[in-house]
Amino acid sequence: MTPTAPDTDTPTALHGARLPRWLLPADWPQHEGRPALARLDIADGRIARVRPLPVAEGPAGQARWDLRGAPVLPGFVEAHAHLDKAFIGPRLGAVRPGLLGAIEAVIADRERWTREDLRERMQRGLRWAWQAGTTRLRTHIDWWDPQATPLAWDVLGELAHEWRDRVAIERVALVKLGPCEDRAVAQALARRIAESGPGALLGGFVHSSQWNPGALRELLRAAQEQNLDLDLHVDEELNPEAEGLAWLARNLRATRFDGRVVCGHACALAAQPESRALATLDAVARAPITLVSLPITNLLLQDAAKGRTPRQRGLTLVKEARIRGIPLLIGSDNVQDPFCRVGSLDPVEALQAAVLAGQLDEPLDAWSQSLCRADWLDREAPLDAPRLEGRPADLVIFDQADAWSWPTRTARRRVLRHGRATDTDTDARDDAPSR
Numbered sequence: 379m380t381p382t383a384p385d386t387d388t389p390t391a392l393h394g395a396r397l398p399r400w401l402l403p404a405d406w407p408q409h410e411g412r413p414a415l416a417r418l419d420i421a422d423g424r425i426a427r428v429r430p431l432p433v434a435e436g437p438a439g440q441a442r443w444d445l446r447g448a449p450v451l452p453g454f455v456e457a458h459a460h461l462d463k464a465f466i467g468p469r470l471g472a473v474r475p476g477l478l479g480a481i482e483a484v485i486a487d488r489e490r491w492t493r494e495d496l497r498e499r500m501q502r503g504l505r506w507a508w509q510a511g512t513t514r515l516r517t518h519i520d521w522w523d524p525q526a527t528p529l530a531w532d533v534l535g536e537l538a539h540e541w542r543d544r545v546a547i548e549r550v551a552l553v554k555l556g557p558c559e560d561r562a563v564a565q566a567l568a569r570r571i572a573e574s575g576p577g578a579l580l581g582g583f584v585h586s587s588q589w590n591p592g593a594l595r596e597l598l599r600a601a602q603e604q605n606l607d608l609d610l611h612v613d614e615e616l617n618p619e620a621e622g623l624a625w626l627a628r629n630l631r632a633t634r635f636d637g638r639v640v641c642g643h644a645c646a647l648a649a650q651p652e653s654r655a656l657a658t659l660d661a662v663a664r665a666p667i668t669l670v671s672l673p674i675t676n677l678l679l680q681d682a683a684k685g686r687t688p689r690q691r692g693l694t695l696v697k698e699a700r701i702r703g704i705p706l707l708i709g710s711d712n713v714q715d716p717f718c719r720v721g722s723l724d725p726v727e728a729l730q731a732a733v734l735a736g737q738l739d740e741p742l743d744a745w746s747q748s749l750c751r752a753d754w755l756d757r758e759a760p761l762d763a764p765r766l767e768g769r770p771a772d773l774v775i776f777d778q779a780d781a782w783s784w785p786t787r788t789a790r791r792r793v794l795r796h797g798r799a800t801d802t803d804t805d806a807r808d809d810a811p812s813r
Contacts, residue, residue, distance in 0.1 A: 387799035391442040392418040392773070394431065395450040396781050399743035401764060406430060412781060413743075415447055418766065418773075423796035425766045445775060449742055449784050453513035453772035453795075454725045455752040458609075458642045458670045458709035461500040461517040462491070462530035464723075465714045473716045475682040477614060478587070483716035484520070496533045503713060503723050504541055508800075510724040511774035511793045514546040514752050516609065518581055521551040524558070524567045531574070538577060544795070549574065550581040550609040558582070558600070559593035568600035580604075584612045584622035591625055598633045607637040607757055613646035616680055616690050618654075620646035627661035638757045642670040642709070644694040645680055655695060663702040668754045671696050672711035673731040675718040693735045700744075705754035708732050708745075725749040726788050733785065742784045771797035 394415045399406075407414040407430050419427040466487050473483045507515050519530045531549060538547035551571050558564040571578050580601045584594060601608050613620040623644050630639065641662075647655045662669070671694050680692025699706045710728050713721035721727070729749055733741050753760045775792040776784060793800045 386441040388797055389441050389443040389794075389799075390420055392416075392420070392445055392450065392775070393442050394445045394447055395775075396445075396447050396742075397428075397450055397766075398746045399740075400747045401452070401766060403763070403765075415445075416450075418450070418771075420771045420797045423771055423798070425769055425771050428766050443775075445777075447780065449776045449779055449781055451511075451746055451774050451776075452750045452766065452769070453774060453793075454511050454749045455707065455755065456507055456512045456515040456709060456723065456725055457640070457707040457755060458672055458711055459503070459507075459515060459517040459723060460712050460715070460717075461503045461534065462496060462519050462528075463712060463715040463717070464503045465499045466490075467714045467716060467719050470716055475684055477585075477679055477717070480679065480716040491529060493529060493533055496530050497537070500530075500534060500537055504537065504545060504547070507723040508541075508544050509793070510722070510726070511791065512545060512723070512725065513772050513795075514548070514755075516548040516550060516579075516755065518550045518552040518609070518611070521553045521567075524553060524563050527570065535574065546577070548577040548579060550579045552581045552583060552611065553597075555582055555584060555588055555590050555593045555597070557593075558597045559590055561596050561599070564593075564596040564600040565603065568604040568606060572604040572606055578606070579609050580606045581609045582611070584610050584626075586613075586615060586617050586620045586622075589620075589622065591629075594622070594625065595629070595633060598630070598635045601637060602633070602635050605637070607639070608635075609640040610642065612641040612644055614643035614676070614680075615646055616649040616692060617646055618650045623647070623662065624658040627658060627665045627667060630665050630667070636666075638666050638668060638755070640668045640670060640755060642711075643672060643676065644669055645676055645692045647695045648693060649690065656698060659695065659698055659702055659704065662699070663704050666757075668705040668707065669694065669699050670707045670709050671732060671748075672709050672728070673735055674721055674728055675711035677731060677735055678718050678720070691735050693732070696732065696736050696738070705751065705760055706748055707751065707754055708748040726785050730785050730788075742781050746784075 397416050399413055402413055414430040417429050418425055470483050473479055521528050534549055568580055571580050582597050612622045673693055676692035681688035681690040708728050710721055710723050712718035713723055738745050771794055773794040776788050778787045778790050
């Protein structure tokens with residue numbers, strides 16, 4: 379059934395919302411095997427109360443939206459993006475297939491990264507994410523020269539300030555591992571990032587082509603000294619000998635690192651013998667590590683060769699991680715650049731890819747939290763039972779979807795920010811440069 383058209387952009391109640399099971403208390407009533415629909419009362423931009431239907435009707439004339447079972451989720455966290463590279467794909471020539479070929483193409487394009495170019499592309503990406511319903515976005519910024527702050531880092535810092543009332547933006551310095559073997563270099567880099575202000579994190583590219591456990595140890599040590607969390611690209615490859623994730627899980631306690639480590643990609647797990655991959659995940663489950671799966675980019679980039687259909691998917695072991703209670707988020711990663719020619723910075727689009735590639739059951743009730751659990755990025759222990767009551771009324775309503783088919787038919791949606799509807803009908807393609 380289609381929800382009724384609202385006559386106000388500031389509802390005081392959402393009636394008949396279909397909330398995911400992970401967001402509801404264990405004693406929430408069921409109807410035909412699914413959670414009963416809910417009524418959300420909104421006051422002063424916050425969710426005042428969540429009750430199962432049926433409930434007594436409010437007073438006549440109340441500004442109520444009748445959702446009639448439309449799925450509703452909290453605002454999204456975009457856990458892994460690359461705004462500095464976004465949208466450069468159309469201006470590139472031929473790109474060598476695979477991860478290293480994409481890196482080469484980005485390096486060649488950097489001479490075009492002026493302040494104006496970076497600002498236009500990154501702001502376009504932020505606008506798309508905001509329209510999709512994202513409230514927190516973490517983006518990696520290439521920082522290949524440890525002695526020089528990238529222009530993109532400063533430009534994004536300006537945008538983070540300008541967008542602070544719409545999207546909380548975090549910057550991760552994506553550094554090469556090798557130079558960090560020099561303790562002085564790693565410490566100076568970490569100090570510079572810490573001085574950038576809130577929302578700055580230390581990151582790194584951990585890959586078998588430049589594997590250096592000594593450098594990774596110094597990176598951890600430098601982050602610890604500056605009280606920085608880490609967000610790393612780890613084992614983004616199908617080499618079964620890759621050992622970055624396993625090394626981290628074994629050595630975090632030995633290095634006395636007490637922050638949170640976010641590990642994106644971890645594709646090599648899918649290529650390793652089962653016993654080895656599962657032993658690594660067992661160790662990850664005992665560490666303060668969050669995994670981030672990037673299905674769209676990894677499906678396009680891994681096992682890539684011209685004229686040959688890929689044999690391997692490149693998706694990390696998301697089901698096995700979930701069984702072990704490992705915090706796992708799903709992100710967009712690259713958007714319309716040499717790493718990934720498609721994408722729209724819509725987290726739901728990334729989950730659609732994961733559902734198909736990973737054969738994920740109950741996407742709404744079980745897996746939608748991989749788009750919403752911002753606490754899985756934080757240093758503090760994750761919440762045992764997240765709830766809506768008392769939180770800002772930042773909500774995404776999928777008018778044309780239902781609980782069974784979600785996340786399909788999700789392009790049209792209504793987004794509430796602090797209880798007020800935003801204009802998501804603007805075609806994001808209007809932001810693209812003229813061709």
